[in-house]
Amino acid sequence: MESRQPAQGEHRQPSSAEPATSARAHRPSMMDVARLAGVSHQTVSRVLNDHPNVRQSTRSRVLWSMRELGYRPNSAARTLVTGHSRTIGVIGLDSTLYGPAATMHGVDDAARRADYRVNTVGLASIDRISVLEAVERLATAGVEGVVVIAPLSSASEALADLPTDIPTVVVNAHPESDIASVTVDQAHGAQRATEHLLSAGRSTVWHVAGPANWSESRGRIEGWTRALDAARVDVPPPLTGDWSARSGYEAGRVLARLPEVTAVFAGNDHMALGLLRALHEFGRAVPDEVAVVGFDDIPEAAYFTPPLSTVRQDFSEVGRRCVRLLIGQIETPGEAAECSVVTPELVVRRSSTPSKVPQVGRGSGRE
Amino acid sequence: MESRQPAQGEHRQPSSAEPATSARAHRPSMMDVARLAGVSHQTVSRVLNDHPNVRQSTRSRVLWSMRELGYRPNSAARTLVTGHSRTIGVIGLDSTLYGPAATMHGVDDAARRADYRVNTVGLASIDRISVLEAVERLATAGVEGVVVIAPLSSASEALADLPTDIPTVVVNAHPESDIASVTVDQAHGAQRATEHLLSAGRSTVWHVAGPANWSESRGRIEGWTRALDAARVDVPPPLTGDWSARSGYEAGRVLARLPEVTAVFAGNDHMALGLLRALHEFGRAVPDEVAVVGFDDIPEAAYFTPPLSTVRQDFSEVGRRCVRLLIGQIETPGEAAECSVVTPELVVRRSSTPSKVPQVGRGSGRE
DNA sequence: CCAGACAGTGTGAGCGTTAACAATGACGTA
DNA sequence: TACGTCATTGTTAACGCTCACACTGTCTGG
Missing domain, CATH: 3.40.50.2300 (Response regulator)
Known part of the structure; x- marks a missing residue:
């Protein structure tokens, strides 16, 4: 809705309804939206998170202010307070093999649908040190789970002694390992x-x-x-x-x-x-x-x-199942590690x- | 360094030096490290960021505490306060074409070297709406710049009227556009x-x-x-x-x-x-x-x-240059949009x- | 012997958001 | 009339970190 011509060329900043407070160079925050809409920041938050108990008129006023200011929620702040980044990490072998790439796409797609972000790390080599490093990187980045698309014959043990508390799904893990996995038969x-x-x-x-x-x-x-x-x-x-x-x-x-x-x-x-x-x-x-x-x-x-x-x-299917399993683990922790098997044809x-x-x-x- | 056997099996939590404060289930924060090392949280921060003016003995005590507690910095908090996420977004066509995949790997690799994270979004289709959505997703995720690896004949205009303040580099953009780009001749x-x-x-x-x-x-x-x-x-x-x-x-x-x-x-x-x-x-x-x-x-x-x-x-080279250009834009804003040309052979x-x-x-x- | 410089450290504020709780008003019922 | 109930909104305190600053002490030079 609302088709505004980009007639102004350069500037698409607030440009109006700015009561000469101060020269804000920052991106608008929830506070700015609240001020413009004449409500408290908490009400803005409620609108943002689809809480009930916000009067219709208030809601639309807030939404209008958001658009007016070009407001975008700050995911870092949200992550900080909720403890959830809604991000999953993907460790892929840094090659251009068809299978891994296709699986990757399946993961990406499924994650997007589930409203998760995807953080990728390509692996230079496949030794356990690289894998550990990659996991460490992702953990520091704050991912809530990891999908490993890499041959982990030697490296799946690496995952075993990982100091990792974060959910993991491995593609084509060895059957004997007790990690959650999606495997093609x-x-x-x-x-x-x-x-x-x-x-x-x-x-x-x-x-x-x-x-x-x-x-x-x-x-x-x-x-x-x-x-x-x-x-x-x-x-x-x-x-x-x-x-x-x-x-x-x-x-x-x-x-x-x-x-x-x-x-x-x-x-x-x-x-x-x-x-x-x-x-x-x-x-x-x-x-x-x-x-x-x-x-x-x-x-x-x-x-x-x-x-x-x-x-x-069916690589896409593999990717999709990875995400499903992973999100399952993230949202209901302590569940037993599932293994999903895809049959080729x-x-x-x-x-x-x-x-x-x-x-x-x-x-x-x-x- | 320090090879510790995972002999404890399940628990690798603090387990020691915890003066019966409270049942912390949370991941250790800077405060916890500071307490254990007997310094202020600020000193911990200094160690983490390699500030000078930290006595060697203090530094190693802090590092020791970090390891002991399994401390990992919280990137959301850091991003919130610094305003920098050290993350770049990559918009790729969700296909398994060789070129885009190889370029993607180049980007991933270069970003890692530059200590940036990579957030990917696959594109379902190549119309301008998809591109806009993807950029919006990434912007909300807080990326500091975007690399677009997608055919943007029709979509490069989409980028033009983007309400976007974030740096962008487009692979093989049309020469006539004034966006930063890396193109193969x-x-x-x-x-x-x-x-x-x-x-x-x-x-x-x-x-x-x-x-x-x-x-x-x-x-x-x-x-x-x-x-x-x-x-x-x-x-x-x-x-x-x-x-x-x-x-x-x-x-x-x-x-x-x-x-x-x-x-x-x-x-x-x-x-x-x-x-x-x-x-x-x-x-x-x-x-x-x-x-x-x-x-x-x-x-x-x-x-x-x-x-x-x-x-x-040389797709990897293309990816690498994208990252170089992008990080240039991120770290010195206002610079003119560069275009880099790679010659094929x-x-x-x-x-x-x-x-x-x-x-x-x-x-x-x-x- | 004291001012100044400087290495090393601590204190407080604030980033933008959500959660918990408090406050307000309107409504119906006793 | 008074009171609980509910819908709607505001207030305050975190979350974990970095920044700006203040504070120690130790050393130098006059």
Whole structure:
């Protein structure tokens, strides 16, 4: 309501109704609003916090004064007196991996909806010292809870001996830890992917794993092994990458030379991309000669050459659940640490289905 | 220093030196530290802020008390009294595009180094109302400045009539606006890319542009046009995508059918990926028949099929400069709005260089 | 031997807000 | 008429910190 043209150009300060008190350079406070509206500051506070028992006429007078002065509540003062900052911290790995970024967005969005602010700290490295530092930073900043989006294989213990009284939710924490967490059932996804590769009659499935200190990697290795065991086929030694296309490419250069390799389950889509590249260079046809499945379902996966079969994780959902759990902990402390599990889903595309008609974009379910 | 085992399990509260005052459930305040150290709260404050004129012995006694009590300064109180929150806000587009995410990390990192906190707000959509809302949110949260990482073609005007007194830096703002900004010289990069494609003797270069409301798109179109004009060749009508691989694929399906298309400059690497896919499906060989160059140099670009020539932007640098400019504005207000320009760099790979030996990974300069 | 400088420390006020309680007035009921 | 009740408003005291200042003492130089 109230459409005022910005005709005044430079000045949008009070400019009127200023009874020549003093040269206030400060931002208007509750007091200023109260004075202009002819009420006490407490009444202004009541209007601000939607208390009942404020007469309608008073309320609108106060609201008018607020707009007139361009009043904005001072969150520091509010935080100080209430003891609540309505801010959550997010610790993310400072990389540009798709998963963490997408999760981050889910967190951000959910927090906004719940009227919480988000304070981010990127992690330079993943050792426990960095994690502790990051938590300390956030604690000092006054956050009421922390979401950790980082591989915490080695670092989840760091959280254990944290001198921390603040609620924490960890993404893909190790199952054994007793921290609240939201986890994607990596093993399940990996098992489905592996079964899918086996079902086409391949003798066994090789694996390019993620870094050993990521719990995601471990879960995927577990599911892959489980599927191979169930099918009573050999478990080849997994190669290890670092999630990058580059590392996938290097693993691919090794695998491409081995004629017995006919199916590869890559730890994520980026490594799968590198893998495809290497196989292509060595003249190993995908999917006819070698079938490939990735993990994540990044938006580009459907446009790889060939389009990549993969396991889709709903990262936004993960982020949303983190916030839900965290706010639960914040608002009802002492509750037991919950764990929420998200189930990923196999998406089949060309890289694992030999000899069919082109079908790019099919099965992505995103458009 | 001081390695104390967490042997006490649950309690890491004061636990000692508490002269039976009262059952304090609160976090320790400066007063508590002062009492324990036998000094005034002001001395504690001085220690905290590294004031000179505190005797060494006193200082260490205070520091000891802080550790003993697990004291953490209350940033809300500090902000309230100093008027400085040491927090900057970041408005990002809520997508998972590589560029914005990478820039975000640069900002985060630089802010941390400068001892500023970072408050993020993701944008659901890019209309001016969303932007205004986001700024309002951040202002209420008490940030001292804002970095806007979002396409502000339509929204940069939104910032213009903002009732905002807080410093702002916009990434890739339109040159004509008078807001402080850090921009990548899109036109320069695009021109280099186009010239490179022309130098191989292609008759002209087609372009798959990004969304019209992104200033990045406009800059790239401009550079592309400029290069074609300089070479006195026809300027084909640009196709428009939305940065996604999918949209690049669709544009590719159109271009692949036109036999006169022998060189394409894609607005970003993701669209280039879709484009490669489409060309491949239509049997148009890259680079021999059609040469392709992208923009961004995402980490995966070197592993496309074929490896993608592209224009590298240093997103981290952009983020860092944003913070530098912003903090400059914050700490010395009234300064003129600076604009910083980052020059991108052409990275040549196989997709634009016909008939050479395989050279994946070469020219990426990142390992 | 005392003024002045200065290192080191304490005291009081106030930042902008909310919570607790007190005060006012209008209304109905006994 | 008097009294409790309720809606509406004001008053005061925190919250934890920094700033400006006042206060000690110790040392220097005249």
